[in-house]
């Protein structure tokens with residue numbers, strides 16, 4: 813199974829809520845990660861860093877303003 817990653821656009825908050833497409837878990841992650849983030853439930857790769865913003869294999873379920 814190949815994970816497809818897409819870049820999040822217009823993310824202006826420090827944290828985003830990503831829904832894992834594998835198990836449906838919603839996980840809050842830092843939007844400027846420097847290493848790969850895996851799902852706490854099923855262990856699949858949720859997001860990986862790029863130059864400016866993250867790429868995710870899940871879907872954006874919301875943003876978190878702190």
Ligand SMILES: [Zn+2]
Nearest residue numbers: 832835851854
């Ligand atoms: Zn998962």
